[in-house]
């Protein structure tokens with residue numbers, strides 16, 4: 001992990017502002033979902049991208065029982081039945 005070159009302060013409600021250059025660089029827009037990850041000494045913010053529960057692919061997803069599954073894995077599941 002390397003420093004992003006910005007220093008932010010947390011407000012009274014625990015919020016931070018992600019500086020515009022970083023939002024642009026990481027394609028973050030108003031109302032985008034972000035996911036928070038933790039490391040022993042850090043919190044990592046990533047843009048949330050729904051992905052296949054089996055292989056992690058994020059394209060051509062279908063929802064099965066409210067879970068995202070890609071077409072390739074769906075094909076493999078059909079072959080099992």
Ligand SMILES: [Zn+2]
Nearest residue numbers: 052055070073
């Ligand atoms: Zn898949």
